[in-house]
Amino acid sequence: MGGVFLIFGFKSAEHRLGSHVRPCEVCGVTAGQVVIRRTTKFSLFFIPLFPVKPASYYVQCTNCGAARRTDRAVVAAR
Ligand SMILES: [Zn+2]
Numbered sequence: 001m002g003g004v005f006l007i008f009g010f011k012s013a014e015h016r017l018g019s020h021v022r023p024c025e026v027c028g029v030t031a032g033q034v035v036i037r038r039t040t041k042f043s044l045f046f047i048p049l050f051p052v053k054p055a056s057y058y059v060q061c062t063n064c065g066a067a068r069r070t071d072r073a074v075v076a077a078r
Pocket of ligand 1: 024025026028029061062063064065066
């Protein structure tokens with residue numbers, strides 16, 4: 001039986017946009033807060049083709065490691 005195999009999936013990537021020092025609302029310690037941008041793309045034959053949803057942004061505390069969802073406006077205002 002012949003056929004065409006389609007290999008597809010979703011690929012997530014995280015990019016560190018930068019960090020800034022500010023008080024963490026989780027642990028209360030003034031520490032570096034790393035801004036992370038996560039994108040998820042649909043891939044075909046291991047080639048990422050297009051994003052399946054808008055990028056999401058997270059801020060992760062370097063002291064306690066807690067990651068909080070943030071939005072683009074907060075990232076841009078830093
Ligand atoms: Zn913290």
